[in-house]
Amino acid sequence: MVWDYVTYLINATVLSAALRMATPLIFASMGGIFSERSGVINIGLEGMMLIGAFMGMLVTFYTQNPWIGLIGAMLSGAIVGFVHALFSVRYKVDQVVSGTAINIFAVGFTVFMLRTVFGVAGTSPAVPRIPTVAVPGLSRIPVVGEIIGFQNPMVYIALILVVFVHIFLFRTVWGLRLRAVGEHPKAADTVGINVFLTRYLAVTTSGALAGLGGAYLAIAHLSRFGDGMTAGRGFIALAAMIFGKWTPFGALGAAILFGFADAVQMRLQEVGIPRHFVLMLPYVLTMVALAGFIGRATPPKAIGKPYEKE
């Protein structure tokens, strides 16, 4: 009896859905790590994702090639990231305010553009999307193959990205510099690291990755843009980053956990657990994470503080 419930809630199809739900969170949380490890809060991930989703769709619409759309999404995300860097690093604006402004801007920009370009509101026309693939070999393994054997290439790209971000941050000299800038910019400056340049690059990269996360929704998981389609995933990604203590593998684990919570709640609705309770599950987990129930989450020391050269 109990076992029936367990297999109903935890099985290959649920886990495979969890991975799909986690993918946009993984991209955006990696973006968050880049920005915050360099000392710049990035609450604008949500807006960067939304703009990435829209531009990914738009470029795909004109080129009919979703891979070029992906590049468009990355570039547009990077531009928004650069603007955030400009506000945070050059003009020393409160970083939360700048990020919030980006989120508000993104909603207006995408609604406006959708109407201007296509003359419609709500949903864009359909565009080609990045097709799902079966990985040779992997897809033939029972259970495991069912979970990760038939996924969108973007899912695999997200997983590989995590490894790269980890190696970059903890195994390369550039990663060391980036972390130094986020922990103690003055010390980094004294040893000749360009704090400003490092932060510009980190926040711009952050935007590019968030843009990819948005593009996953619009041109990989789905094949059209819808108003507000990121639906708060940028904030959940931020929570995943904090839950994962600003480390790539930690954030990956958190993103998959949130994705799993999301996938499971779809089935819990049928079991008779009240829907409203079930729908808030991912958010409750996020708050548990933020409240520090799973060990203290220590942010980079210089986070949120604009650097002033003396």
Next chain:
Amino acid sequence: MRRSWVLLLAGLFLAGAPLAVFAAGAEEEVDPDETRVGVVFSIGGLGDQSFNDAAYAGIQRAADDFGITFDFVEPDDVAEMEDHQRSFVEAGYDLVIAIGFLQESGLEAVAMDYPDARLAIVDAVVDEPNVASLIFKEHEGSFLVGALAAMMTESGTVGFVGGMEVPVIHNFQIGYEQGVEYIDPDVNVLVDYAGDFGDPGRGKELAISQRDRDADIIYHAAGGTGMGVFEAAEERDFYAIGVDDNQDHLAPGYILTSMLKRVDVAVYEVVEDLVAGEFRPGIHEFGVAEGGVGTTDFEYSRDIIPADVFDRLDEIREGIVAGDIDVVSAHD
């Protein structure tokens, strides 16, 4: 520090400015004999391929047929709606139509402040002596598509994906469930809510999840979230049923039909009444009998659905109109 704030605010202002320009100006000379109607649209505005476009089609048709003139505004947020209603009333429009349930509280206030104004609201009930409330029997239309789903399912399981769990959407759900049960009480109905009208990603996953549990026909009443249901239908090979507007073309061959909510019919009729000097405040219900809800003309699914299913559907339609089939609403 101060300079940066100014910069940021300037940037925000510039970003928002283009969005504020969609407002109608009614500056031309007014002919006192001419009947003028003001329309306040819902969020999303024209081009939404749904509610607002349908309302526009209705008022345009009324203008062509009765020679009235109309002006409209497309509000960007709920807070503006009451001001727009108020300015139409103060400008002396003969009738002000508010589209969508978001305008309910605004219109209530306006109705009380201007007892002589003639007002109408679509999709909500405002209980004031000068307001015509135009509402739809979503449950009746949903009953029809529920019956269709039950006749078409091969697995014996069908699905429903709702947007947010609000009374209106609940009305779609229970109508659908009654329609399914009317045909075959043994058909299982899976019901899931996305908790959001604008999250097609979750809509797709909900539909896939229902498909994994054997559902082979899925009806959505979930706004933009429903786009994901259509994409899942194409990818996982099942039939979807659309809602509100004719959505059949969004995934040709994968959408059996759409449950139409004829906002255009409601808007046209209230203007017709006005022109005839018979404006009637109170509740106007648009069900199957009034042509207010129903199915599409099956443009892409005509060859998929057998003739006897169409016949049965016609019988049911007639049964609802004649009152032989009583569909219970969520509001009863």
